[in-house]
Amino acid sequence: MEPFKEIVPFLKESRIxxxxxxxxxxxxxxxxxxxxxxxxxxxxKKIYSAVQRKMKTDRTLM
Structure with missing residues (x-):
């Protein structure tokens, strides 16, 4: 764990x-x-993919 001693506080404070x-x-x-x-x-050297959500359909009230 010694090599990561300096990076741990940074990671704890970041969005990561x-x-x-x-x-x-x-x-x-x-x-x-x-x-x-x-x-x-x-x-x-990148991975590309997409995950789409189903779009909610508008329903008109009669």
Missing amino acids: AKALTEKHKRYESHVRMFWKFVRYDEKE
Whole structure:
């Protein structure tokens, strides 16, 4: 743990800490959709994917 001694306080104070420690709901459908449409750009060394939510339809009251 000694090599990480200086970075731990930084991480605790940053937004990264919340992302790393907070429990998030993971929906299986979102994970499947991510892996279905994922692509890796070798040149840019980036992963691209999209997960779309269903849009709520407007319902008119009669």
